[in-house]
Structures are given as structure tokens and as C-alpha cells.
Amino acid sequence: MDFIVKNTRFVLAFTALFSLAVASCGKGDGEADCGLAFVYMPQATITGSSNQYPVPSGDGTHTYNFKLEGGKLNIILGVLRSGKFDNPQGFSVNIQVSSAETDNAVALIDNAVALPSNIYQMPNKVTVEDGNSSATFYLSVDVNQLLNGTYDGKQLVLAVEMGEPTHYNRAEQNTSVVVVIDVDAMRTILTPQP
Numbered sequence: 001m002d003f004i005v006k007n008t009r010f011v012l013a014f015t016a017l018f019s020l021a022v023a024s025c026g027k028g029d030g031e032a033d034c035g036l037a038f039v040y041m042p043q044a045t046i047t048g049s050s051n052q053y054p055v056p057s058g059d060g061t062h063t064y065n066f067k068l069e070g071g072k073l074n075i076i077l078g079v080l081r082s083g084k085f086d087n088p089q090g091f092s093v094n095i096q097v098s099s100a101e102t103d104n105a106v107a108l109i110d111n112a113v114a115l116p117s118n119i120y121q122m123p124n125k126v127t128v129e130d131g132n133s134s135a136t137f138y139l140s141v142d143v144n145q146l147l148n149g150t151y152d153g154k155q156l157v158l159a160v161e162m163g164e165p166t167h168y169n170r171a172e173q174n175t176s177v178v179v180v181i182d183v184d185a186m187r188t189i190l191t192p193q194p
């Protein structure tokens with residue numbers, strides 16, 4: 001009988017503790033909102049030491065930071081909101097070229113020239129939908145004009161910057177990226193030798 005009483009006390013104690021644990025379960029730390037909400041351009045952080053974004057970025061098809069579609073070299077860019085939130089609100093940002101930053105980069109990079117405005121296109125606005133933290137957009141460069149021989153041996157440079165987001169705050173850093181296209185490397189990738 002003593003054995004049954006002790007076991008019953010154990011079962012009751014265990015049941016009480018289990019019930020208390022279950023009742024205290026709510027929104028766990030892993031599900032809670034965390035971090036600060038700042039919008040920035042993740043490509044500005046690629047090199048770690050500057051906001052330069054080399055194109056191509058790697059030597060394999062899975063590390064390239066571009067897509068080739070319809071005669072266009074679509075360089076992958078984007079905007080990203082930091083932090084983690086249950087129901088994040090969407091936002092939009094304006095995208096533009098920074099001529100001053102482009103000129104500064106041309107002066108610092110060997111064999112660099114500014115990417116001519118007549119051979120590229122990019123959107124002037126990017127929208128991140130409700131529930132998402134990021135959106136991708138492309139700097140689209142005409143491949144025929146890129147590889148026509150005019151820019152051989154050159155680094156084509158363009159500084160792209162984002163404006164103030166319609167929601168959340170703009171980050172203090174990493175809000176512009178200097179795209180640096182290595183024309184000779186792109187020629188090797190886009191026109192492989194037999």
C-alpha cells in the first residue's frame with residue numbers, strides 16, 4: 001500500500017508539473033519579434049571592406065551573381081529589412097544612380113570607366129510585399145554592347161543607391177552598392193572557347 005501511495009504522489013506531482021509547463025507555453029523566444037528594422041542593400045556587404053560588388057562574383061555557375069536572359073546580363077541586386085517580425089509590413093524604396101559615388105569609384109579602381117547609361121536599365125522603385133523582408137531587382141546590361149570590344153580590359157562601374165523606405169528606417173550604412181563589372185571575366189563566361 002505504501003508503494004501505491006508513493007507512486008500516486010509521484011504521478012500527481014509529475015502531472016502537476018507537466019500541466020504547469022504546458023500552461024506556461026506561449027509564444028517562445030524563437031517566435032518573438034526580435035532585432036531592429038532597418039532597410040539596406042545586402043550586396044553592399046559582400047566584400048566586407050567596401051561596398052563594391054564584383055560581377056562576376058565567383059568561378060562556378062552556382063556562385064555567379066547574375067542571370068543571362070534575352071541578351072541581357074541581369075545583375076542581381078536587392079533591398080532587405082533587418083530583424084524578425086511576426087507580421088511584417090511591406091514597403092517600397094526608390095532606386096537611383098549615384099553619379100558622385102560612381103565617379104569616386106572610377107578614380108579608385110584600376111582600368112575603370114563609368115557604365116554608360118545607354119547600355120543598362122534598372123527599375124526606379126522596388127517594392128517588398130507584406131509578410132516579406134526582401135525583394136530582388138536587376139541591373140540589366142545589354143550583352144552585345146558589353147562585349148562589342150569597346151570595353152575590353154575595363155572595369156565598368158555604377159553606384160546604385162536606395163532612397164528612404166516608405167515604412168521602417170533606412171540603415172545608416174550599406175544603402176548603396178558599387179557594381180564593378182569585369183568585362184574580360186564576363187567575356188570568358190559568356191563566350192566559352194570550344
